[in-house]
Amino acid sequence: MSLSAADVEKVALLARLILTPAELESMTAELGQIVTYVDQLAEVDTEGVEPMAHAVELHNVTKDDAVAASLSRDAALAGAPKHNDEGYLVPAVLGD
Amino acid sequence: MLLTSLSAVDQCRLLDSGEISAVELTQAYLDRISAQEGNVGAFLRVTADRALDAAKCVDQRRASGQPLGKLAGIPVAVKDILAQKGERTTCASKMLAEFSAPYDATVIAKLKAADAVLIGCTNMDEFAMGGSTENSAFKVTANPWDLKRSPGGSSGGAAAAVAADFAPLSIGTDTGGSIRQPASFCGVVGMKPTYGRVSRFGLVAFASSLDQIGPLAHTVEDIALLHEAISGHDPHDSTSLDHTTQFTESVRKPLDGLRIGYAKEHFAEGLDSEVERAVRDALGTYESLGARLVEVSLPHSKYGVATYYVIAPSEASSNLARYDGVHYGYRADVAKLTEELNAERAELEEAGKRREAENLDTPLVRMYRKSRSEGFGAEVKRRIMLGTYALSAGYYDAYYLKALKVRRMIRQDYDRVFEQVDVLAGPVAPTPAFELGSLVDDPLAMYLVDMYTVSANLTGVPAMSVPCGQSNSGLPIGLHLQAKPLAEETLLRAGHMYQTATDWHTKRPTL
Numbered sequence: 001m002s003l004s005a006a007d008v009e010k011v012a013l014l015a016r017l018i019l020t021p022a023e024l025e026s027m028t029a030e031l032g033q034i035v036t037y038v039d040q041l042a043e044v045d046t047e048g049v050e051p052m053a054h055a056v057e058l059h060n061v062t063k064d065d066a067v068a069a070s071l072s073r074d075a076a077l078a079g080a081p082k083h084n085d086e087g088y089l090v091p092a093v094l095g096d
Numbered sequence: 097m098l099l100t101s102l103s104a105v106d107q108c109r110l111l112d113s114g115e116i117s118a119v120e121l122t123q124a125y126l127d128r129i130s131a132q133e134g135n136v137g138a139f140l141r142v143t144a145d146r147a148l149d150a151a152k153c154v155d156q157r158r159a160s161g162q163p164l165g166k167l168a169g170i171p172v173a174v175k176d177i178l179a180q181k182g183e184r185t186t187c188a189s190k191m192l193a194e195f196s197a198p199y200d201a202t203v204i205a206k207l208k209a210a211d212a213v214l215i216g217c218t219n220m221d222e223f224a225m226g227g228s229t230e231n232s233a234f235k236v237t238a239n240p241w242d243l244k245r246s247p248g249g250s251s252g253g254a255a256a257a258v259a260a261d262f263a264p265l266s267i268g269t270d271t272g273g274s275i276r277q278p279a280s281f282c283g284v285v286g287m288k289p290t291y292g293r294v295s296r297f298g299l300v301a302f303a304s305s306l307d308q309i310g311p312l313a314h315t316v317e318d319i320a321l322l323h324e325a326i327s328g329h330d331p332h333d334s335t336s337l338d339h340t341t342q343f344t345e346s347v348r349k350p351l352d353g354l355r356i357g358y359a360k361e362h363f364a365e366g367l368d369s370e371v372e373r374a375v376r377d378a379l380g381t382y383e384s385l386g387a388r389l390v391e392v393s394l395p396h397s398k399y400g401v402a403t404y405y406v407i408a409p410s411e412a413s414s415n416l417a418r419y420d421g422v423h424y425g426y427r428a429d430v431a432k433l434t435e436e437l438n439a440e441r442a443e444l445e446e447a448g449k450r451r452e453a454e455n456l457d458t459p460l461v462r463m464y465r466k467s468r469s470e471g472f473g474a475e476v477k478r479r480i481m482l483g484t485y486a487l488s489a490g491y492y493d494a495y496y497l498k499a500l501k502v503r504r505m506i507r508q509d510y511d512r513v514f515e516q517v518d519v520l521a522g523p524v525a526p527t528p529a530f531e532l533g534s535l536v537d538d539p540l541a542m543y544l545v546d547m548y549t550v551s552a553n554l555t556g557v558p559a560m561s562v563p564c565g566q567s568n569s570g571l572p573i574g575l576h577l578q579a580k581p582l583a584e585e586t587l588l589r590a591g592h593m594y595q596t597a598t599d600w601h602t603k604r605p606t607l
Contacts, residue, residue: 008481015413015484016420016464017477031481033540038402041498044505051500052507054305054335055291055556056581061334075198079424088422091430091459 003032099124101604104170104264104318111158111169118151118158118169122213125171129216129262132607137237138247138257140176140186142216147171150213157211165210166344167325172207173257173266176217177224178309179298180204187300188232189222191425191471201298202330203267203309210325215263218253222473223416224269224302226250227277227545230536231475238532239281240605241571245529248278251312255282258312260607265322266312271303272404273524273549275310276561280524280574283563283603285591286312287319290581291556292337294323295330303411304335306404306553314601316562316591320347323584339582347588354387354590357517359394362548368527374565374573375523381597382521382590390517394509397551399502404550405543406486406499413483416476421467428466430459437462478539507555514580519590521577523548524561528571548576558584562591563600572603 008028012019019027073086082089099107099121110116126144133139154169174180177187179197181204186192200208207214221231229237229252237252239245240260247256251268255278258266268275270288279286287310294309301307311322320343329338358379363372383389421427437459444453457465472480486495513520525545535542552559557578564575575594579587595601 003485007485011481011485011488013465014488015480016417016461016468017472017480018465018469019477023474023477027478027481030478030539031485034405034482034543035485037540038406038495041399041402041406041502042494044396044399044498044502046498046501046505049501049504051497052504053500055507055554056335056337063331063334071198078198079195081421081425081427090422091434091463093458093460 003028003035100128100261102264103315104313104321105315107170107264118154118213119148121169122147122151122171122215125215125263132260133262135238135243135607136240136256136260137235138218138253138260138262139173139216140188140219140234140253141184143183143214147213147215154211154213165212166321167207168211170212170265171215171263172212172322173216173218173254173263174204174214175220175251175254175266175268177220177269177300178204178267179300180214185300186234187223188220188234189471189473189476190233191419193233193426195424197298199298202295202332203326204298206326212325218251218257218266220253221250222476223300224250224271224274225412225475225479227273227542228530228532228535229253229278230532231473233473236532239529240607241283242529244531245571246281246532248281248525248529250274251286252278254312255279255284255286258282258284258314259605261604264313265318267309267326268312269299269307269309270553271306272408272553273546275312276549276559276574276576277525277545279312279561281529281572283572283600283605284312284314285316285319285560285562285601286310287323287560287587288552288558289323289327289584290337290558292335293327293339293558293582293584295328295333295336297330297332301415303408304415305411306408308553316588316595317347319560319591320344320588337582343585343588346585347592349589350385350593351518351586351589352386354382354519355390355517356382356387357390357392357513357520358522359392359397359513359520361394361397362522366526366547367523370567371523371525371527371573375521375575378564378575378594379521381594385593385597392513392516392520394513394551396502396506396509400506400551400554401543401547403499403502403506403554404546405482406495407503407554409479409483410486410496411483413480413487416480419468419471420464426467426471428463428470430463433462433466434459475539503554506551510551510555510557510580518586519577519579521575524574524576525549528567528573552578557581558587560587560591562594563603564594564598565600566603
């Protein structure tokens with residue numbers, strides 16, 4: 001299946017990416033090529049086959065509901081590009 | 097005696113007997129790195145001071161008779177994708193160029209507990225996405241056997257470091273072949289353990305249902321040693337398995353009545369004739385060692401790459417959503433992007449395009465988009481886009497769900513084969529190492545290099561590349577050995593048997 005530049009722009013927004021016009025052009029061609037290759041999966045008869053999400057199937061892995069040591073707030077904030085003593089700082093979400 | 101050409105098992109023996117010190121051994125590797133790393137570029141960072149401190153500490157503790165771990169004093173190189181507390185962990189990405197991990201990955205903690213000497217962090221494809229290490233944001237790594245060629249990837253630095261004798265052991269990660277393919281290209285042994293055998297806690301996630309950490313070394317015995325040190329159940333990784341982790345005791349025992357399978361699909365179109373000859377010779381070697389060869393069939397293996405390139409990018413698009421310019425990592429210049437956004441809005445309003453102006457990104461969304469677009473390289477963006485597309489409304493059933501079903505069919509083929517044979521043998525990659533730059537403009541061709549390796553990740557089985565020959569131009573060729581889930585012991589014993597009968601693992605590049 002071929003992809004249009006508009007399809008690719010829509011996916012870029014969903015993926016929270018911005019493509020330059022040159023990137024949009026090459027990405028449209030490359031994704032189209034890869035998706036066409038992947039389309040061969042359609043020829044496999046998977047009727048009645050259960051999807052396999054994990055290589056070793058484990059169920060209901062639980063652990064004790066106990067308090068354990070975790071990262072301190074300072075350590076968790078240390079890698080943030082912008083933060084104050086209490087949290088992460090981001091551009092205004094609602095208006096200016 | 098050249099210390100750096102000995103196996104880690106032999107080095108352990110000399111350290112134990114006091115014939116050499118850990119400082120002496122570490123210094124020998126650091127000297128070799130100083131002399132040759134400029135040509136190879138295996139490392140993003142060599143942590144010489146930290147390594148010598150650790151070695152000194154091991155020597156002091158040995159002198160005072162204290163108990164030591166099973167890797168005491170042995171240098172280990174680590175792919176730059178495992179969190180090391182207080183050290184940079186970059187994943188070869190601009191996104192994490194300045195990131196310092198707040199805790200140790202379980203594998204790092206286990207290496208430290210085993211008293212290993214962490215000698216440096218190795219180069220890789222950005223976020224482990226690629227098969228040539230050319231997707232690193234920071235540098236190119238050359239194949240020590242031919243500096244114009246790629247070491248493979250994504251653990252290219254890890255394989256090159258062992259091949260060049262910059263460390264006897266190294267840690268890589270394998271999501272679709274990223275340990276085995278570079279091991280094959282660089283003429284070293286590399287193993288992807290059973291999914292769940294090694295904790296992924298502190299491993300920067302690419303595709304969580306496929307990622308696995310594993311060892312690289314010159315000999316299968318050394319692989320057993322390192323695998324034993326890093327594997328085991330970890331409460332921090334709910335997918336990790338609780339099974340025996342004893343491998344060094346048994347690795348030297350040959351297997352009686354070994355049944356080696358070879359799949360006819362692995363010797364079909366696309367396989368280089370020199371690789372085919374080397375792999376068939378290896379099958380002959382096994383036969384001469386008393387193994388029985390059995391032809392088997394994996395009818396769905398031809399869908400492996402297509403299945404993989406739906407599932408891995410889908411998981412990646414979700415895992416890499418965490419890089420948002422907020423919690424850690426790179427953030428675009430907010431003042432500049434706000435200014436750009438205001439200018440775009442003014443322009444649209446002036447042209448009377450009010451709806452378009454209202455639909456413009458909010459400053460927060462624009463910050464996410466700019467940070468990610470400036471922080472990620474081309475291949476990472478391609479995979480995020482592919483995965484986002486495969487998971488998006490209207491396509492989920494046709495791609496992601498379909499791929500998960502084909503994944504089970506590939507596994508069913510494997511289950512049938514492992515009822516007939518103990519080990520499946522074949523090629524690791526269709527060709528020996530390719531030239532740097534030759535595939536960078538053709539993503540699909542690069543993906544097809546993974547045709548023999550991805551199925552082990554999709555099915556979760558343990559798999560290993562063992563050097564089994566050289567091309568006419570002197571490039572290494574790897575033999576791919578796979579076994580059923582949790583059968584690492586069989587895999588390692590079969591690999592060691594091969595190395596007792598051959599000397600490919602003793603060959604070294606001339607640097």
